[in-house]
Amino acid sequence: MEIMMRSPLREQIQIIVIGASAGGVDAIRTIVVGLPATLSAAVFVTLHIGSHKSDLPWLLGRLGTMSASHAVHGEEIRAGHIFVAPPDHHMTVESGKVCLTKGPRENMARPAIDPMFRSAARTYGANVIGVILTGGLNDGTAGLYEVKAQGGLTIVQDPSDAVGASMPKSAIANVAVDYVLTVPEIAPLLVQLVAERSPAEARKGGDQATGDSQEKGMTAQFTLNHPVAVTCPDCGGALRRSELGSLTQFSCHIGHVYTAEIMLAAQFLTMERSVEQAMRSLSERAELCRIMMEKAQEGEAISPARWQDAMSEAFDQTAPLRELLTREWIHPDGDGIVGQGSVITDLA
Incomplete structure (x- = not known):
């Protein structure tokens, strides 16, 4: 049986993982301002950005405290640095290094929060501090549960302080969270926790193999x-x-992984695309009938009235489909609805 050797790095460093979605940029910046460059922990940040360009490392780096960069696959984990998940890549924390993957989306997101939290918890155990910030739905809850299960500490933004309360509310409802704080209170606590905790003493579990x-x-x-x-x-x-x-x-x-709540939203998006395709087909049918109606007016065998009736019929059938899309849909978590204009815009 292969024996896993603990590297000195794993014994000496602490890991802070931060997950956020809608409204997360301001919250993350507020926390980073309060973290000193001498912090003896590595900070990992996943923000739901999908495949869109991100200037988050630049925004964090110019604050003048800790250095920040988009993570590079295989680079060494180091204290006093902020690793940011790059667009369209999951970022995971392995033994002494950062790993990037374009693996399947989790909770409709890539980068997603859960893979980062889960990998950090399974590799570094009680040396991990997990932080869930503002955002919609509940990506990060399962990962925070893993952090807690492996002996790590858990911090959640006070929902009343969040732009998007759903992520913090879900974390609080499903995990025995250690601290619920406003964003300005989080950085001082992180500095205190890192200073007080001895990585060697904090280790509890966390020697599970990762990767394959x-x-x-x-x-x-x-x-x-x-x-x-x-x-x-x-x-x-x-x-x-x-x-x-x-x-x-x-x-x-x-x-692909979904929580039940995000599955519900994903099903709506699938339905929305199907209904939009049906509406497009009906519109194309109506346009074809209009063209043929004009041609019939020039003397074709089929009367223009028949083409006009078919065109009107196609237009009429789009009405119930449009109603299906524009109505408000109940979201069971009670924190809002899913409907046109409000469908998980932060999980692009």
Whole structure:
């Protein structure tokens, strides 16, 4: 049996992982301003940016405290530096290094918060401090649960202080959170916790292998759970249900992962695209009928009235479809609705 050797780096460094979505830039900047360059911890930040260009490292670096950069695959973890997940890549924390992957989206996001939290917790155990900030829905809750389960400390932004309260509320509802604070209170606490905690003493668990073994663990869990009568919105594959504390998750063989709440929103987006395609087909049918109506007026065999009736029929059938899209849809978490103009814009 292969024996995993603990590297000195793993014994000496502490890890702070921060996840945010809508409204997160200002919150992250406020925290970073309060972190000294001498902080004996490495800071990892995932913000939901999808594949869009991000200037977050530049914004954080110019604050004049800690250095910041987009993470580079394989680079060494070092204290006093902020590693930011680059666009369209998951960032994970392995033993002594940073890893990037364009693996399947989790909770409709890439980069997603859960992979970063999960990998840090499984590698560094009680040396991890997890921070959940403002955002919609609940990416990060499952990852924060892992941080807590591996002996790490958990901090959540006070929902009343957040632009998007859903992420903090979900974390508080599903994880035994250690601290609930406003954003200005978080940096002083992080500095205090890092100074007070001895990494060697803090270690508790966290020696689980990462990388391929994590994927094997996911596959093993997948095969043990029975499929549910719901398919993956991303790839159409069968989904398996799993429970993480009080949190329900769904995953497919490809690796797409959803919480139940984000699955609901993903289903709406799938329905929205299908309805929009139907509306487009009806509009194209109406346009074809209009062209043929004009041609019939020039003497074709079929009367212009028949083409006009077909055109009107196509237009009329778009009305119920438009109503389906524009109505308000109930979101079970009670923190809002899912409907046109409000569909997970922060999980691009």
